[in-house]
């Protein structure tokens with residue numbers, strides 16, 4: 113199973129000084145980090161196979177790096193075998209990831225904001 117994820121700090125949780133202290137970041141610095149990525153699970157073994165971070169932006173940037181929709185899995189090379197993962201993120205990068213989890217050379221390609229699968 114391949115899913116898109118966005119990692120960010122919960123501003124409500126970290127509005128409490130004791131929770132914020134554990135991070136050793138200031139309130140403004142919480143805004144610096146939106147990371148989108150792909151997570152791959154093996155549903156047979158129920159194990160996390162891989163986490164692939166893709167992009168980092170500030171939360172307040174106009175098109176932050178949120179991964180808002182499902183990745184597409186397709187045999188891009190028509191070779192059979194493992195599928196490639198294609199995913200776009202709101203900040204405009206389109207990634208093609210091969211079955212070992214590495215980003216294919218020539219990617220990401222940068223477009224305007226990507227809003228759908």
Ligand SMILES: *[C@@H]1O[C@H](CO)[C@@H](O)[C@H](O)[C@H]1NC(C)=O
Nearest residue numbers: 153154155156157158159161
């Ligand atoms: C998933 O887990 C099963 C059971 O451990 C294993 O046999 C299989 O090879 C794994 N699949 C992949 C793609 O790693």
